[in-house]
Structure formats: structure tokens, C-alpha cells
Amino acid sequence: MTLTIQNAFLPHTDGEAALGFYRDLLGFEVRQDVGYNDLRWITVGPANQPGTSIVLHPPVADPGVTEEERRVVLELIAKGVYTAITLSSDDLDALFERLAAAGADVIQEPTDQPYGVRDAAFRDPAGNLIRINQA
Numbered sequence: 001m002t003l004t005i006q007n008a009f010l011p012h013t014d015g016e017a018a019l020g021f022y023r024d025l026l027g028f029e030v031r032q033d034v035g036y037n038d039l040r041w042i043t044v045g046p047a048n049q050p051g052t053s054i055v056l057h058p059p060v061a062d063p064g065v066t067e068e069e070r071r072v073v074l075e076l077i078a079k080g081v082y083t084a085i086t087l088s089s090d091d092l093d094a095l096f097e098r099l100a101a102a103g104a105d106v107i108q109e110p111t112d113q114p115y116g117v118r119d120a121a122f123r124d125p126a127g128n129l130i131r132i133n134q135a
Contacts, residue, residue, distance in 0.1 A: 005052055007043075008085055010128045011059035011077055015040040017125035018056045025102050026087075028054070054085065059126075077127045080107070084129035086119075092134040096120045110134070 012018040015033075019042065022028045028044040031053055035041075039061055045053040059077055060070045076082035089095045096110050099122060107121035107129065118134040 007053050007055050009055045009057055010083055010085060010124070011073075011126055012040075012042065012056040012124075013059065013074070013077065013126045015042055015056070018042060021104070021124050022054065022056065025099055025104060080123050080127045080129045082128070084131065086131040086133060088133040088135040090135045092118060092120060092132060095132060 019030065022042075022044045023030055027046075029047045030042065030044055032041070032043040039058040041058070042056040043053045044056065060073045065073075073082065092110050096106075100106050105123040107123060108119070110118060110120045112118050120132050122130045122132070124130055
């Protein structure tokens with residue numbers, strides 16, 4: 001039996017800003033860009049991993065969610081505590097420099113962690129925590 005990760009889900013609050021980060025800065029390819037009413041789902045992923053994607057989805061799209069619940073979720077996203085994803089790069093320092101120079105929200109510069117990982121951290125335009133490990 002083989003088990004793989006196909007999709008991870010991150011909320012976005014601005015589709016164009018999300019594309020600017022994931023497509024233009026990280027270099028992911030856009031696999032789908034689907035709109036429905038005023039909502040938008042964008043699927044991106046690395047070109048060399050066609051079976052693994054990140055689905056950037058509208059937060060709290062469920063019509064049964066109250067305005068108070070929606071407000072709380074949006075506040076948590078903006079603070080970077082709602083969800084996170086960890087990526088890896090074969091050149092963390094070069095990627096860090098590129099993202100920082102482009103104005104990405106830097107949370108942590110490349111650091112050798114005591115648990116054996118060298119990593120850096122950013123927030124995407126919605127506020128999601130993006131950690132990047134040195135591969």
C-alpha cells in the first residue's frame with residue numbers, strides 16, 4: 001500500500017495577492033483557479049511534484065457560519081495562528097533573500113535549530129505561517 005499527500009489547504013483573503021506570493025515568489029505553477037459567486041479556490045504546486053498541491057481557499061465559505069465566527073477565523077488567520085505549512089528548499093538562503101527582497105513578511109531568518117533543522121519562516125499575504133526547511 002502506498003499513501004501520499006495530495007492536497008494541503010490554506011485560506012486566502014485575496015486571490016491576486018496569493019498568486020503573487022505562491023506563483024510569482026515561490027515559483028509554484030497554478031493548477032486550477034476556480035471561482036464561484038464571489039469566492040475563489042486556487043490550486044498551486046511545484047512543477048516537479050504534479051501529485052502534490054496546495055489549495056488556497058476562501059476562509060469560512062460555509063454559509064452556516066455566523067458573522068462572529070467568520071470574524072474570529074479571519075483574526076486568527078491574520079495573526080498567523082490559524083494554520084501553517086512547512087516547505088523545503090535545496091537553497092534556503094537564496095530563497096530567503098529572494099522573498100525578503102520582494103517584501104515578504106519575514107518571521108524568522110534562516111536559523112540552525114537545536115532539533116537539527118535549518119529553517120526560516122514567513123507569513124503569506126493572508127497571514128498563514130510558512131516555514132521553509134533546508135532540504
